[in-house]
Amino acid sequence: MKWGIFSSALFLLLLLACEKKPIPLGDYPGAQIFNGIVRADVRCYRCHGDIGQGSSRAPALVTNGKTIPRDLFIKTVLNGRDRMPPFESVLSEKDISEIITWLEAVAVLPK
Numbered sequence: 156m157k158w159g160i161f162s163s164a165l166f167l168l169l170l171l172a173c174e175k176k177p178i179p180l181g182d183y184p185g186a187q188i189f190n191g192i193v194r195a196d197v198r199c200y201r202c203h204g205d206i207g208q209g210s211s212r213a214p215a216l217v218t219n220g221k222t223i224p225r226d227l228f229i230k231t232v233l234n235g236r237d238r239m240p241p242f243e244s245v246l247s248e249k250d251i252s253e254i255i256t257w258l259e260a261v262a263v264l265p266k
């Protein structure tokens with residue numbers, strides 16, 4: 156009987172130890188780029204909100220846990236569109252991919 160309790164406790168401990176810990180959202184490279192921490196001249200948050208939730212200046216960047224298609228997202232950021240400025244001279248496609256990865260994580264992780 157005692158052994159039963161002990162082994163269930165051990166099993167629970169093991170489960171807890173194996174549970175994947177989410178990376179804190181602020182540690183994603185994409186979060187740092189988006190919020191002007193990596194490059195002072197890239198400040199997406201000023202128009203799109205600090206987690207891409209949108210504001211009166213610009214639309215939300217995630218709906219139902221998804222961004223717009225990756226190719227279109229990258230193209231829009233590189234070239235700009237309407238009141239959105241182009242970032243071709245400061246961001247690489249990899250930087251923009253990091254932003255997409257982070258935005259999709261923001262949308263699914265508990266805050």
Ligand code: HEC
Nearest residue numbers: 198199202212213214223228231232236237238239242254
């Ligand atoms: C000066 C304000 C401003 C800044 C800074 C800005 N955006 Fe935008 N963004 C906009 C506006 C306005 C639109 C909507 C453009 C349109 O209506 O065609 C937009 C559109 C977008 C879209 C397309 C959204 C869609 O649903 O089609 C993406 C993706 C995007 N922005 C990402 C970014 C990222 C990433 C950054 C930082 C590198 C950034 N934006 C910085 C104003 C801004």
